[in-house]
């Protein structure tokens with residue numbers, strides 16, 4: 001009888017088997033470790049930049065989003081945004097900025113656990129981290145859309161500026177400003193981690209799927225019942 | 226066919242780069258030929274074009290030097306960029322100035338500190354700016370300026386270019402020998418000018434010799450506080466000559482300072498009674514007296530308490546000064562203007578405007594003469610006079626009406642010639658001599674200027690390390706240089722290029738100064754300053770150069786009525802609104818109106834102007850000010866932002882409503 005825990009953890013591999021096929025069994029773990037390092041590092045790096053260019057700001061205005069903070073000329077940008085009735089950027093993604101770091105730590109713990117699970121259940125632990133960069137950008141887009149489309153109709157420039165959706169990545173424009181949004185190194189690292197994790201899943205499947213199949217076959221055979 | 230086709234293709238290949246060249250030529254079509262055309266059309270010579278090329282700054286390029294010029298009657302400082310000669314801004318000092326919001330609610334207390342004998346006085350006659358120095362070189366931290374009309378000294382902080390202190394001299398009513406600083410800005414020297422009784426008390430001029438006093442004041446500068454410390458300052462009584470310009474010694478002459486004087490004849494005028502007028506009486510003698518004062522010794526005498534309290538201020542009396550050996554005189558050409566110490570401190574150059582020579586004194590010889598008591602006598606107050614021939618190093622005939630001298634880095638000295646309307650270049654001797662191609666102590670060249678030059682200022686030309694390159698001739702008369710501006714003509718500040726050797730010293734640019742008469746100016750390398758572009762933090766009080774904990778902050782705006790019927794208004798200003806916008810007061814309320822500009826963007830200055838109440842303030846980013854007044858006039862007063870701060874600037878206003886009693 002295979003217990004539920006064993007079913008989830010999957011077959012263990014004999015040490016001599018591991019040492020003969022160190023690459024086959026080592027690869028998933030190493031890749032998961034790399035992904036963890038990348039994600040942990042990304043915590044300290046900016047995820048997103050926005051530059052606003054206009055004649056009267058020769059050096060431009062800059063805003064940088066970390067997972068847990070907004071930095072740069074946010075106050076000045078807020079000051080300008082009030083003319084078109086946009087809410088303060090500090091009110092955007094407040095919950096995300098509070099929980100972002102914990103989610104990332106949770107991902108790292110999940111990836112750590114995934115290294116011990118040799119069944120398809122590992123996918124459940126790895127997939128959230130894989131999709132994280134996409135989720136980040138979608139969330140960013142939704143917030144910008146929400147802010148851009150819900151302008152205060154009583155704002156001073158409400159006649160001149162119609163509701164709009166600011167661009168989350170790439171070039172946009174509003175009034176005399178050209179906006180340039182670019183991914184930060186943190187987001188790039190998280191994206192690299194996603195690809196590393198997809199590779200880890202591939203090698204995981206290659207290493208453990210035969211063992212799982214083998215065990216299932218053994219379990220199904222009447223002789224061992 | 227085949228051949229034709231390939232020729233065509235080859236042609237196309239050849240033409241393509243040509244077409245690109247053609248395009249490039251169209252895009253940058255201008256050539257030196259166009260410059261020639263413009264020059265021809267406008268009648269410009271090659272020299273004019275070179276002068277233009279040396280001074281023109283394309284938009285966005287910045288000046289290499291800043292000239293801090295006195296503003297004369299304007300009672301301000303004018304700051305000019307070199308080589309462009311663009312007026313960058315003025316700094317309000319003794320005179321209220323609305324754009325800077327100086328004296329219309331803000332700065333009033335500082336101006337009032339300088340009121341002579343408690344009487345309101347809302348202008349100044351600024352003469353000699355002095356940049357603070359470290360080891361005899363400009364350090365770009367502070368600027369001082371005197372007011373000749375009422376004997377006052379002001380301190381300006383060069384982080385925010387604002388006046389921080391005005392101090393009234395308690396002893397004298399006019400100063401001309403200020404401001405000059407000692408090599409580490411230990412003291413700011415303020416020499417009195419027209420002798421008066423102490424504190425300008427009443428005494429008939431028949432008692433001139435007994436009652437009228439000369440003096441020099443040494444103001445102690447506290448660099449940490451950025452203020453003159455009056456409690457550590459003192460004055461020295463001098464004979465009732467009219468002490469004139471001064472200069473602090475440095476290096477070889479460190480510890481001394483030098484002052485000119487006129488009217489050593491003690492003339493008292495009286496043209497109305499057919500007595501010789503001052504202009505004749507005060508220039509009767511062939512020589513006046515150079516004062517040589519040992520300030521380090523004087524400081525010890527002051528610290529030892531050997532002073533008399535006069536008008537509540539410690540004075541080393543003439544008697545004590547003589548007993549302690551602080552003061553020596555030596556003859557100088559009559560009616561002198563400048564006394565200027567050479568970069569190494571070893572020579573002192575004096576020009577008497579009625580003598581065509583510059584006279585150069587040697588510090589080494591002065592020290593020897595003091596030690597060996599080589600006196601030619603004493604004056605009628607008992608002050609020892611060092612023998613002229615024993616202390617003079619050289620005399621050079623430079624031209625008519627020599628006034629002031631500045632120095633280059635290469636052994637050249639420059640002297641303004643008021644009557645000749647020229648700037649003379651001459652060579653120093655001694656250890657400077659080898660760096661010039663010409664022989665020592667020789668006139669090299671005179672460049673005509675337009676007209677009647679007073680002071681001149683060379684780049685860092687009165688420090689231990691002059692830069693050369695540029696010299697500005699501050700001309701008193703412009704006559705025909707500009708389009709007539711009515712019978713009152715602007716001053717003409719002319720830029721000279723002194724970077725070359727010998728006789729090449731051309732005028733590059735004429736700058737009209739139509740807002741006051743600059744006297745002296747100092748020119749500092751712009752990168753020496755650490756100027757703030759916004760105040761360091763929101764809620765900054767420029768007067769203490771720190772955060773004001775009581776400054777209004779966003780979300781703390783309110784109108785607070787106190788038990789004593791005074792009202793505190795806590796207001797913020799940001800593009801494009803004040804908060805609060807409605808202010809209700811009752812007639813007779815004492816109001817303290819606190820406003821903080823909460824902006825952090827460079828140049829996001831707001832004004833605050835209230836009609837009828839004579840209030841205008843300039844709030845630079847981060848600045849917080851408090852304006853106090855009594856709401857004595859009832860009515861409805863739209864107040865507004867007086868700086869075009871944003872597209873909605875007109876809407877940046879509010880209503881002050883004062884309910885009648």
Ligand SMILES: [Cu+2]
Pocket residue numbers: 799800801830831832866867868869870871874877
């Ligand atoms: Cu404004």
